[in-house]
Every structure is written in structure tokens, then in C-alpha cells.
Amino acid sequence: MLxxxxxxxxxxxxxxxxxxSQCRNLxxxxxxxxxxxTGEIVTQDGRSDKGMIMDFSDIKALANKYLVDEWDHAFLVYENDLAVRQFLESLPNHKTVVLNKIPTVENLAQIAFDRLKDVFQKEVGLRLVKVTLYETPNCWAEVSEGASA
Ligand SMILES: [Zn+2]
Structure with a gap:
């Protein structure tokens, strides 16, 4: 598979x-x-994405629009983490994202996969086969098709 x-x-x-341990701290x-x-390679002459599955800049634009712009420079907080939610809500105009799961790298990767799988299917007819999310260079989670909760 390409x-x-x-x-x-x-x-x-x-x-x-x-x-x-340490991860309880903000x-x-x-x-x-x-x-x-993955998907079909564009074959029509004259298209700027001929020979590509999808232009990398278009992938970035879709991911930004539907996920990354929302999470970038935000605080990702678990809905039942009430002390932190209360604190964040007390800050004027703070960028907070409330999640129904604890924001471990596993859960964030799953949320990203579920959301973006639908986006790429509906917007461009491509199949998102895997999301890998690195929390640090040494620690990451992978979600692939069929592994969705
Ligand atoms: Zn962390």
C-alpha cells in the first residue's frame, strides 16, 4: 500500500x-x-497535484482547520478535572479545550484519528490509515484503522 x-x-x-508522578502538574x-x-494518485494532466495522493500543503490546511488550530496553544483539560477547569474559566479569554477523556497521548491520538478520519473521507475522499502523536521525541501513541474505539 502506498x-x-x-x-x-x-x-x-x-x-x-x-x-x-510529575504528570499531575500543569x-x-x-x-x-x-x-x-492513502488513496488514488491524481492522474489528470495540468493539475498541480498530478502524481500525488494529496498535496502536503492541503493536508496541513485541513488538519489545521479541523483540529490543530483548536488545540495549538490551548490547555487540554479533562471534563472532570474540576479544579483546573474552574481556574481556567476564571482567566479572561483563555484558550481551553475541554475533553471527555483524560488528555493522555493515547486519548489525544484517538480523538485526532476519529475526527480527521471523517474529515479526509468527506472533504477529499481519502482514507486516513494512521495517526501517530508524539508527546515527546521518545513517547508516542499510534492509532490505525480498525483500532478505533
Ligand atoms: Zn504531559
Whole structure:
């Protein structure tokens, strides 16, 4: 199978509320999101994306529009993490994203996969086969088709 992968990076804050070590503290990461797509190669003459599955800049634009712009420089907070939610809500115009799951890299990768799979299917008819989300250069989660919750 021929696939293409686009990497996007964003910064976000989070914490793991009941973690027994450092991750319970408010902190942030520079996340790296890798989107792997497959589909037919464009064959029409004269198109700027001839020979491509999808122009990398178009992948970036869709991912930004439907996910990354929302999460970049936001604080990702679990809906039941009430102390932090209350604090964030007390800050005027703070960029906060409330999630129904604890913002571990596993859950964030799953949310990204579920949302972007539909976006790429509906917008351009391409199949998102894998999302890899790096929380640090050494730690990441992967979600691929069939593994969706
Ligand atoms: Zn963390």
C-alpha cells in the first residue's frame, strides 16, 4: 500500500489529574502529529497535484482547520478535572479545550484519528490509515484503522 505522511506540530498544555508522578502538574508539550493517508494518485494532466495522493500543503490546511488550530496553544483539560477547569474559566479569554477523556497521548491520538478520519473521507475522499502523536521525541501513541474505539 502506498501512503503519504504529513507531520504537523503544535504546543499545548495538559495534566493527568490522578497520575502518581510529575504528570499531575500543569505542564505542556510540543506535540508532533503525523497523519498517514492513502488513496488514488491524481492522474489528470495540468493539475498541480498530478502524481500525488494529496498535496502536503492541503493536508496541513485541513488538519489545521479541523483540529490543530483548536488545540495549538490551548490547555487540554479533562471534563472532570474540576479544579483546573474552574481556574481556567476564571482567566479572561483563555484558550481551553475541554475533553471527555483524560488528555493522555493515547486519548489525544484517538480523538485526532476519529475526527480527521471523517474529515479526509468527506472533504477529499481519502482514507486516513494512521495517526501517530508524539508527546515527546521518545513517547508516542499510534492509532490505525480498525483500532478505533
Ligand atoms: Zn504531559
Amino acid at each position: 501512503t503519504i505522511t504529513r507531520k504537523l506540530e503544535f504546543d499545548a498544555g495538559h495534566r493527568i489529574p490522578d497520575h502518581n 505542564h505542556g508539550h510540543r506535540y508532533a502529529l503525523h497523519l498517514t493517508l
